[in-house]
Amino acid sequence: MRPDGREHLLDRVLEDKGWQRHVTLELSHFMSLLALLPGSDLVATVPDDIATVVGRHVRLKHIELPFRPPQIHVQQYWHRRMQDDPANRWLRGVFHAVNRRDADAGLP
Incomplete structure (x- = not known):
């Protein structure tokens, strides 16, 4: 890709x-x-x-890499005027919770 x-x-x-x-x-x-x-x-x-x-849609054979793959770091950015916007804070919190959950689970 x-x-x-x-x-x-x-x-x-x-x-x-x-x-x-x-x-x-x-x-x-x-x-x-x-x-x-x-x-x-x-x-x-x-x-x-x-x-x-x-x-889930096609049969695949899953083969692990023989080394640790690179990690992708994700960061959030928003305009300062959106800092206290309730909807924006909620959405940022959802993204953070989902990514934190994956990180805590040891997923790549």
Whole structure:
């Protein structure tokens, strides 16, 4: 996956190890895998949560990486005028709670 031409974090990790991937196809959205993976010999490197969602729709063989994958750090930003807005505070709290729950569960 290479949304909007951005660098794939996994490439950096592999490069540091002296490895490289042989990329056959680049997609801009994970859901495109639903149409491409079944019946192919393609391998997709995706976050576990994406593999779980895609795996609900197509049969997949899940193979763990032989090293710790890169972690993606998520930050929230908002305009200062929204600091005390009740709806905005609620939504920020929901995002924080969901991400904190995943972090506490040891999920990637």
